[in-house]
Amino acid sequence: MLVQLRDVPEELGLLSGALVASGHEVVTQTSAPDVLVLGLPRGGTDDTDDATSFLDHTYGIYEQLVSTNAQVVVLLSSTRVYDGLDRGWRVTGDFAPQPTPELASLGPHLAEMTARELAREGRLRVWVLRLDTLGDVAAGAFLDPRDGAEAIVTAVNQIGALRGAAPSALSSSYRELIVSGDTVRFGKERGLRSPFEWEPTYPSQSTRAERRRAVWPCDADPVHVPGSPSQITVYGAGGPMGVAVCGALQGLPGVVVTATDRSPLAELAARPPQSAGAPLPVPMIEPHLERTVDVTDYAQVLDAARGAGCLVNTSVVRDDPRVAFLVNALGTWNITRAAVELGIDRVVQTGPTLTLLGDPGGFAYDRDVPADAPVRPARWVYGLSKMLGLEASRVLAESARIAVPQLLFNQLLPNLYDGRPLLSFAASWRDSGRAVAAATQVTDWPEPSPRLDVLVPNPHRRTQYRRTWKMLGIEPLDRMDEHWMVEPDQTDETAPPDPRPIVGAMDRPEPKQ
Numbered sequence: 001m002l003v004q005l006r007d008v009p010e011e012l013g014l015l016s017g018a019l020v021a022s023g024h025e026v027v028t029q030t031s032a033p034d035v036l037v038l039g040l041p042r043g044g045t046d047d048t049d050d051a052t053s054f055l056d057h058t059y060g061i062y063e064q065l066v067s068t069n070a071q072v073v074v075l076l077s078s079t080r081v082y083d084g085l086d087r088g089w090r091v092t093g094d095f096a097p098q099p100t101p102e103l104a105s106l107g108p109h110l111a112e113m114t115a116r117e118l119a120r121e122g123r124l125r126v127w128v129l130r131l132d133t134l135g136d137v138a139a140g141a142f143l144d145p146r147d148g149a150e151a152i153v154t155a156v157n158q159i160g161a162l163r164g165a166a167p168s169a170l171s172s173s174y175r176e177l178i179v180s181g182d183t184v185r186f187g188k189e190r191g192l193r194s195p196f197e198w199e200p201t202y203p204s205q206s207t208r209a210e211r212r213r214a215v216w217p218c219d220a221d222p223v224h225v226p227g228s229p230s231q232i233t234v235y236g237a238g239g240p241m242g243v244a245v246c247g248a249l250q251g252l253p254g255v256v257v258t259a260t261d262r263s264p265l266a267e268l269a270a271r272p273p274q275s276a277g278a279p280l281p282v283p284m285i286e287p288h289l290e291r292t293v294d295v296t297d298y299a300q301v302l303d304a305a306r307g308a309g310c311l312v313n314t315s316v317v318r319d320d321p322r323v324a325f326l327v328n329a330l331g332t333w334n335i336t337r338a339a340v341e342l343g344i345d346r347v348v349q350t351g352p353t354l355t356l357l358g359d360p361g362g363f364a365y366d367r368d369v370p371a372d373a374p375v376r377p378a379r380w381v382y383g384l385s386k387m388l389g390l391e392a393s394r395v396l397a398e399s400a401r402i403a404v405p406q407l408l409f410n411q412l413l414p415n416l417y418d419g420r421p422l423l424s425f426a427a428s429w430r431d432s433g434r435a436v437a438a439a440t441q442v443t444d445w446p447e448p449s450p451r452l453d454v455l456v457p458n459p460h461r462r463t464q465y466r467r468t469w470k471m472l473g474i475e476p477l478d479r480m481d482e483h484w485m486v487e488p489d490q491t492d493e494t495a496p497p498d499p500r501p502i503v504g505a506m507d508r509p510e511p512k513q
């Protein structure tokens with residue numbers, strides 16, 4: 001097969017010869033390889049700043065994978081995705097990645113997530129090989145380069161063997177394999193998650209494992225954040241959701257809002273609305289403040305966060321891939337890490353719902369999909385970039401034990417429905433602002449970074465909504481029941497008696513289900 005090597009670690013200098021010896025043709029440049037062997041960026045070094053490393057592991061991987069014509073990509077990741085897992089556990093591929101906030105651990109995890117989503121639709125197949133630290137195993141390294149090269153060659157050979165098999169043999173578009181000489185910390189790989197069985201020929205003389213009773217993971221335990229913030233900084237305040245959020249926050253007693261955006265609010269107010277009826281920014285009146293802040297610049301984000309008791313992120317870019325990754329991924333991460341650095345225990349992140357794409361990406365045709373269902377943005381740039389930013393925030397929140405709820409939206413409409421096609425997953429701009437404002441006041445969360453789908457009650461039973469309003473402690477003001485009825489002005493005598501509200505007594509209670 002024609003194998004292209006790109007960004008392969010220099011320690012694997014013998015890989016090219018090993019592939020040739022196995023009958024493959026190796027190139028560094030080609031327009032149509034059969035297999036692309038892709039290494040991760042060399043991030044985390046002294047000459048690589050955090051923002052560059054973060055983008056290299058997210059947008060950089062995205063750009064390489066969407067531009068390749070290879071049928072299969074072998075992504076050379078890292079066992080450091082397990083750095084957050086107690087060393088008393090014997091790790092196999094059945095363990096989900098549990099990274100720490102350090103980019104040497106978080107970066108490979110985000111790169112894997114990017115590759116997984118791009119492979120989800122089946123147009124690209126990705127095999128992830130999680131390589132341990134390469135070097136002399138007798139001197140303390142954990143993976144002999146000969147074993148690393150052998151695992152990659154075996155993967156390429158296996159891919160070649162499957163090319164002539166029945167289509168079902170390649171039914172999985174994404175596979176993972178741990179490649180380590182540390183046979184105490186990492187168990188032998190076998191089973192459905194691994195593309196083939198593998199064990200080292202030159203096992204390491206060292207181990208990071210600790211022979212004791214393992215500590216159970218507890219990062220997702222409930223979190224309590226006492227008190228109520230009096231100063232709140234809103235990033236992306238010039239967008240319609242930011243406007244709705246600032247308005248709702250200003251209605252809370254004793255709260256001072258600092259509204260920030262990349263452009264002055266007056267300039268943004270002069271532009272056409274994002275959609276019909278979408279709110280436009282208005283000047284901030286004392287004691288509330290306005291600042292110009294670029295969320296992709298960590299120093300600016302950090303400075304705007306000083307003195308705040310809560311940070312809110314409503315910034316978003318939907319279309320341009322590079323800018324979307326800058327704002328939605330890097331910007332989201334910047335805001336949460338600013339909170340961690342300053343000791344702020346509340347951050348409210350927002351984004352699009354990430355479960356409702358069509359097959360095979362999401363759960364659009366399923367029933368009662370919960371907000372905490374596995375995210376499925378697939379190739380959707382807006383959703384993918386937001387997913388990566390929210391995931392980086394989750395890792396930070398669990399490590400620092402702060403509250404970073406994720407409020408997720410879909411269709412947003414004026415308070416008075418204007419007749420446009422109405423989706424089941426919808427809410428008004430006003431209720432979106434109220435939901436975010438309510439989240440800034442919650443003191444107890446079931447986990448550090450829960451996902452909440454924000455939508456009005458509806459009869460469709462596609463997406464669950466009760467949990468969100470119950471956790472926020474409020475009810476939506478703008479119901480849309482009538483717009484799904486055949487004759488909304490008629491009394492339905494067949495409706496069940498004693499209807500049940502979602503939280504307490506609602507203005508238009510919903511029927512029992």
